[in-house]
Amino acid sequence: MPLALYDTWSRTVRPFTPIRPGQVGMYCCGPTVYDHAHIGNLRTYLFEDVLRRTLIRNGYEVRHVVNITDVGHLTSDADEGEDKMEKGSRRTGESAWAIARHYTDAFVADWHALNLLEPSTWCRATDHIGEQIAFIGELEQAGYVYRTDDGLYFDTSKQDDYGYLARLDREGLQAGKRVSLGAKRNITDFALWKFSPPDVKRQMEWESPWGRGFPGWHIECSAMSAKYLGAWFDIHCGGEDHIAVHHSNEIAQTQAAHGTRLANFWMHGHFLTLDAQTKMSKSSGDFIRLQTLESRNVDPLAYRYLCLTAHYRSKLNFSWAALDAAQTALTRLRDHYLSWPEGGAIDNAFAARFDANVNEDLNLPRALAVVWELVKSDLPPATLKATLDSFDAVLGLGLRDWKPIVSDIPGDIEALLNERAQARTDKDWAKADRLRATLMTLGWKVEDGKEGQRATKIAMELA
Ligand code: AMP
Numbered sequence: 001m002p003l004a005l006y007d008t009w010s011r012t013v014r015p016f017t018p019i020r021p022g023q024v025g026m027y028c029c030g031p032t033v034y035d036h037a038h039i040g041n042l043r044t045y046l047f048e049d050v051l052r053r054t055l056i057r058n059g060y061e062v063r064h065v066v067n068i069t070d071v072g073h074l075t076s077d078a079d080e081g082e083d084k085m086e087k088g089s090r091r092t093g094e095s096a097w098a099i100a101r102h103y104t105d106a107f108v109a110d111w112h113a114l115n116l117l118e119p120s121t122w123c124r125a126t127d128h129i130g131e132q133i134a135f136i137g138e139l140e141q142a143g144y145v146y147r148t149d150d151g152l153y154f155d156t157s158k159q160d161d162y163g164y165l166a167r168l169d170r171e172g173l174q175a176g177k178r179v180s181l182g183a184k185r186n187i188t189d190f191a192l193w194k195f196s197p198p199d200v201k202r203q204m205e206w207e208s209p210w211g212r213g214f215p216g217w218h219i220e221c222s223a224m225s226a227k228y229l230g231a232w233f234d235i236h237c238g239g240e241d242h243i244a245v246h247h248s249n250e251i252a253q254t255q256a257a258h259g260t261r262l263a264n265f266w267m268h269g270h271f272l273t274l275d276a277q278t279k280m281s282k283s284s285g286d287f288i289r290l291q292t293l294e295s296r297n298v299d300p301l302a303y304r305y306l307c308l309t310a311h312y313r314s315k316l317n318f319s320w321a322a323l324d325a326a327q328t329a330l331t332r333l334r335d336h337y338l339s340w341p342e343g344g345a346i347d348n349a350f351a352a353r354f355d356a357n358v359n360e361d362l363n364l365p366r367a368l369a370v371v372w373e374l375v376k377s378d379l380p381p382a383t384l385k386a387t388l389d390s391f392d393a394v395l396g397l398g399l400r401d402w403k404p405i406v407s408d409i410p411g412d413i414e415a416l417l418n419e420r421a422q423a424r425t426d427k428d429w430a431k432a433d434r435l436r437a438t439l440m441t442l443g444w445k446v447e448d449g450k451e452g453q454r455a456t457k458i459a460m461e462l463a
């Protein structure tokens with residue numbers, strides 16, 4: 001089954017064909033590094049990682065570019081408010097540069113903890129100011145730029161199909177004027193370059209042909225994607241919130257300067273929510289991040305497993321109960337995998353069913369169902385191992401790298417514990433109780449929990 005992907009531009013699932021044979025260029029909007037990423041942000045990067053792994057499984061060589069927004073993202077997407085970095089600096093008392101470095105490092109650590117494949121290129125907005133200035137120059141030449149007191153703006157009225165990606169109702173927006181226009185000509189116009197206010201010394205600012213200041217948020221992605229992937233590449237990704245403003249503006253800029261709509265496929269991950277309505281927002285200051293899970297003894301890869309249980313184009317409502325269930329399922333999968341011997345061959349019938357689901361617009365929930373059917377099948381254990389191993393290239397659960405935590409339980413105690421586990425499986429409760437008492441006299445206390453029995457040493461109490 002050939003790969004088909006949902007494209008937000010055409011609003012259809014269509015067959016994927018790369019622009020250059022055998023190669024795929026993929027650009028993913030990265031984090032704004034004024035704070036930690038929350039697990040909602042991470043859901044979007046997980047979806048992009050599964051997409052990349054799927055492309056690789058289909059035989060493509062993938063060039064994957066992820067940007068780091070370390071300047072220019074204002075607190076309001078309507079070009080108002082403060083730069084998030086400078087605001088972060090006021091919050092913590094650290095310099096905007098130190099904050100950017102700190103949260104970039106934290107983000108990369110989260111990236112690795114979730115077993116996301118390393119991008120071919122990480123690119124920082126502040127390392128590409130020259131490229132952004134040159135891009136704005138091209139837009140100016142092409143007649144799309146006007147100047148106000150506070151910056152340079154893109155005139156969206158010059159493009160008939162501005163906002164097509166979002167199916168934007170421009171007239172309705174203009175008439176409604178829910179957002180204040182300021183000196184902008186049209187409600188959808190957006191900043192390309194903002195001047196530093198004359199009375200304020202910004203921490204992040206640069207000279208430009210138009211005056212000292214800093215770039216708008218959208219221009220970084222048009223400029224950096226063109227640099228690393230060209231002006232027409234295969235797939236551009238981000239969260240669903242980017243459709244209406246950020247990606248519409250990236251397209252407008254690239255179309256004006258280079259005559260392309262930037263990417264052949266536009267793909268968007270849907271939000272992680274805390275309850276059915278509330279989105280998880282970084283700016284609210286109260287959010288769950290990967291370390292919050294780790295401090296509750298949840299493996300980051302259990303969160304990865306949880307994300308695989310929902311299709312990327314449906315909302316996923318987060319709950320601790322769902323995360324616990326994901327942890328249990330992952331533990332079971334690891335235990336099975338570990339118990340099987342090496343040396344088998346992949347089962348082609350199962351592999352074909354797994355691939356059919358993955359290639360149908362990344363239907364991972366159905367692919368996971370195939371995984372569990374495989375686990376419960378009566379195929380030889382070595383075949384199970386080889387087949388699951390090959391699936392994990394897409395799932396990214398790191399099954400091969402996982403090692404059980406080595407316990408310091410001595411061999412004879414371990415043997416009694418195993419015997420007791422077997423008695424429990426056989427529902428021989430009297431034997432299980434007898435063995436618990438024996439273990440107690442040997443200085444080991446046994447508790448029964450959801451994940452089986454847990455033994456702790458109580459030698460001190462006995463002494
Ligand atoms: P930011 O760091 O705010 O620029 O966002 C980084 C990425 O996370 C973007 O692709 C957003 O679209 C995405 N995102 C933001 N909030 C959520 C959420 N609650 N669920 C999933 N993705 C999100």
Ligand code: ZN
Pocket residue numbers: 028029030221246250
């Ligand atoms: Zn972007």
